[in-house]
Amino acid sequence: xxxxxxxxxxxxxxxxVAILFATPKKELLFCGxxxxxxxxxxxxxxxxxxxxxxxxxxxxxxxxxxSRALAVLRKNPATIYLLSGIFTLVPGAGVYYTVYYLISxxxxxxxxxxxxxxxxxxxxVFGIIFGFAIPEALFHRHTHGKQAKRAAxxxxx
Amino acid sequence: MAHTKEILTLxxxxxxxxxxSGAEIYRVEDSVIxxxxxxxxxxxxxxxxxxxxxxxxxxxxxxxxxxxRHVPMAATQLNRVVALNQLVRDICDHxxxxxxxxxxxxxxxxxxxxxxGITIFACGVVCAAFSLMFGGSMLxxxxxxxxxxxxxxxxxxxxxYKVSRFLTTVYTSVIISLLCIFSVITRLPIHYDxxxxxAIMPIVPGIVFTTSIRDFYNEDYLSGSIxxxxxxxxxxxxxxxxxxxxxxxxxLGGFWF
Numbered sequence: 001x002x003x004x005x006x007x008x009x010x011x012x013x014x015x016x017v018a019i020l021f022a023t024p025k026k027e028l029l030f031c032g033x034x035x036x037x038x039x040x041x042x043x044x045x046x047x048x049x050x051x052x053x054x055x056x057x058x059x060x061x062x063x064x065x066x067s068r069a070l071a072v073l074r075k076n077p078a079t080i081y082l083l084s085g086i087f088t089l090v091p092g093a094g095v096y097y098t099v100y101y102l103i104s105x106x107x108x109x110x111x112x113x114x115x116x117x118x119x120x121x122x123x124x125v126f127g128i129i130f131g132f133a134i135p136e137a138l139f140h141r142h143t144h145g146k147q148a149k150r151a152a153x154x155x156x157x
Numbered sequence: 158m159a160h161t162k163e164i165l166t167l168x169x170x171x172x173x174x175x176x177x178s179g180a181e182i183y184r185v186e187d188s189v190i191x192x193x194x195x196x197x198x199x200x201x202x203x204x205x206x207x208x209x210x211x212x213x214x215x216x217x218x219x220x221x222x223x224x225x226r227h228v229p230m231a232a233t234q235l236n237r238v239v240a241l242n243q244l245v246r247d248i249c250d251h252x253x254x255x256x257x258x259x260x261x262x263x264x265x266x267x268x269x270x271x272x273x274g275i276t277i278f279a280c281g282v283v284c285a286a287f288s289l290m291f292g293g294s295m296l297x298x299x300x301x302x303x304x305x306x307x308x309x310x311x312x313x314x315x316x317x318y319k320v321s322r323f324l325t326t327v328y329t330s331v332i333i334s335l336l337c338i339f340s341v342i343t344r345l346p347i348h349y350d351x352x353x354x355x356a357i358m359p360i361v362p363g364i365v366f367t368t369s370i371r372d373f374y375n376e377d378y379l380s381g382s383i384x385x386x387x388x389x390x391x392x393x394x395x396x397x398x399x400x401x402x403x404x405x406x407x408x409l410g411g412f413w414f
Binding site (some may be wrong): 007008009012013016017018019020021022023024039040060066075076077079080082083086087088090092093095096097098100103104119124125128129 | 180181202233236242250269275280290291348353358364366367371389395399400404
């Protein structure tokens with residue numbers, strides 16, 4: 001039940017973010033899905049393993065792969081799903097807590113939060129890189145010959 | 158056979174609009190190359206930066222021409238990126254003649270973001286949802302929603318009066334922080350940190366950061382660095398903006414932060 005609530009809230013958040021960046025109406029639902037799925041992955045992995053950085057890495061990876069799959073299915077740039085979905089993972093909270101501990105004079109907490117924020121940012125970097133490292137052809141299994149080539153060409157765009 | 162200059166102008170104009178609307182460097186560069194090839198140009202060169210475009214075609218021939226564009230960073234508008242992507246695809250499939258393409262480019266440029274009311278509401282929803290996701294209570298979500306509405310109003314005003322991007326971020330985070338402090342002063346059971354974390358979400362540099370990673374991945378190191386510095390500075394501005402009111406209230410004394 002808790003997961004369902006998290007899913008719905010994350011989806012609402014992502015759709016709203018997508019609206020702020022003027023995503024076309026037809027794609028809003030898919031943006032919401034990509035955000036919600038990555039958040040659920042993050043939430044579950046974080047809860048089960050207690051490792052926030054690993055959770056972020058897994059979530060970003062899934063998000064990137066999912067965005068690319070959607071891009072092929074919906075014939076749109078992967079960017080639009082990726083950009084809206086990433087907002088659930090970006091360490092905005094980490095930045096705030098780091099600064100909060102800095103101005104509170106709590107050096108130990110500041111260092112630990114700051115380092116964690118940095119690690120999360122790195123995890124996002126590698127999540128995206130691993131996600132894009134999967135060869136384009138794998139996303140085009142269902143198309144054949146010339147059509148597949150054309151699809152791959154326009155996908156590059 | 159169309160003139161080299163017209164083709165190059167079309168390609169660069171499309172690239173210009175794409176870059177402005179928030180497409181990543183690789184896509185922009187690739188689009189230009191595809192368009193030029195589709196219209197039968199062979200000898201050309203393109204270089205795209207995070208805020209500039211350089212292109213030349215047929216340099217050693219009579220109809221040589223080259224173009225340089227300065228593209229200031231603007232608000233991300235994904236509907237333009239989608240529409241332009243479709244346009245470039247149609248051009249590559251030779252479904253679109255030059256005059257048609259120009260008309261469609263104009264249409265893409267006229268695409269506007271969602272209306273003011275909707276974006277204000279959406280910003281409220283973003284703040285509320287993120288407050289809840291980071292473990293806030295329903296009451297936190299409600300206050301966040303209100304703060305989000307005011308935040309977007311302020312952002313729109315900054316856009317109207319053309320305040321610089323970094324100042325906008327600092328001012329907005331100061332206002333967020335102040336509003337959060339005022340909500341805590343009501344003595345309702347509100348968590349200050351959950352409010353702030355939710356409310357800064359709409360101005361967090363998520364997009365620039367992602368674009369920067371993708372630039373590095375595609376070996377556009379210069380654009381990647383520019384975007385990365387942009388993201389870091391924005392984060393710094395948020396940090397400064399949020400902490401100023403807290404420090405002020407502490408200085409005034411007797412506050413429980």
